[in-house]
Amino acid sequence: MTESTVRVRFAPSPTGALHIGGARTAYFNWLFAKQQGGTMVLRIDDTDSARSTQASYQQIIDSLNWLGITWNEGPVVGGSYGPYRQSERKAIYEQEINRLIAQGKVYPCFCSVEQLQEDRDTAQREGRPQKYVGRCKHLSDDERKVRLKNGEQRVYRLHAPEKENMVFQDVLHGEVVVSSQEIDDFIVWKADGTPTYHFASCVDDALMKISHIIRAEEHLSNTPRHIALFDALGYSLPIFAHIPMILAPDRSKLSKRHGATSVEEYRQAGILPDALINYFLLLGFAPQKENDIISRQEAIEVFDLQRVTKHAAMYDIKKLEWMNAQYFRQIPVDIVLHNILSSLVSRGWITDDPSPQQLAWLRTIVAFVKERARNEQELMTMMSYYFEGISTYDRKGVTKYFASKEVVQRLRFAIEILIKVTPFTSVTIEEAYRQLITELGIKGGDLIHPTRLAISGVTVGPGLFDIMALLGRGQCIQRIEHAISAIDNGILFVE
């Protein structure tokens, strides 16, 4: 088997949290690399020193780790094409730009930012394309020398290609044709002596021997520029694959106002990495499988870059939540218990050195409640009444189950039998309840629902008799008594 030459990269800018769009791009790159036996490179595109932060860098690394998206070369792990942070590659860019200067492929431009802005405004007004007007393109060598010597602020622009059309292939979009008219002499080197994104990106992709550039579609329009750069630099072209973007539910570009957009936020909301990864796969790709639940390993096998959809997708939080529930339920009880232990302590629900009996009791609660929860947060909420008394009752439940005149009397009967049930187990409690129900000549629900509401405050949850056994005789009676007085006094809600 020959060694694969597939090399892909994910190149985030550390200017914020890792976005779900970026995370999916990273995942698709990773999938492709794994499947092809290729190399995944992580590169940090931090040429913008003003906006890049160390905190963001760290968060991106953390998010990627959490998602299980690994890289063969990059920060932390190193590699033979490093360094992998653009801020550490300045010498390389300088060497490359000097080469281009020497070859006359770029030229200095002395136009001021204000001047350029004015040019653009004018073009906009007159309905012309917003391209560089070329003021500095044809300066004489002498003039350039003088102005350079005088230390005038300057950037460097690329002499854009003059051929008719630029044609390139995209794995998803096929042939894309752009008129060279559209590409102006864009800036590749900034006045502050640093490369622009386009320049650094192309230089790195070439030097890092990237074979496939799999990136978001927002870069499709930039690709002709990049090709011009690859050409000017004398490097061969990688293969391009522009994957669709992820849109907010209102079809606009995802932003903070749409709620959770970063991986970190989903993490905090209790979304499992496997669920998020699985959801990403489905957003833009249809595994031809029976089920939508696809493990990473399966994903690697079925993924096909060419079959990724071409249109943007809106993310659907509902499906993600459903997906999360699928994964959450598969986690063994003991693991879940272990995971929430510290939260239980910090809420004051248990002490930090629970006894074996208490642990066993907790385990049973988790086992029952877990079946109904979609994530840890929900689980915690649904467990609360095992640890805290009931002060407020579900509103709909009250009108439904506490309204009838007989309720109080029935609950009193219930207390009477609960006093006598021995031992106090799910089975014996149910027997006693059933007997009472028969004696009263009512339907099971007529007693069961009010009891549930009285002891848990809510109308949903595990089997009532299981809850009661777990809670213990004392708590059950106390809570029912409390409910009776609450009904009598009409104090059922605490705002």
Place this chain on the structure above:
RNA sequence: GGCCCCAUGGUCAAGCGGUUAAGACACUGCCCUUUCACGGCGGAAUCAGGGGUUCGAAUCCCCUUGGGGUCACCA
């Protein structure tokens, strides 16, 4: 505004010239159950519009419309 990309139910999507137009989430009806969740069985719901090409178009071509991207000394 110029240019580029895209267009199947509410959402994700299968389909690649002939299908009763899959499936999943969501919604909804029934069943199971003390409730909820799970599960099972049903239901409603889609080819943006208009022209071609063809014996035959969701599928191919053109136009329109709509959405997105890009045109920065941001990435």
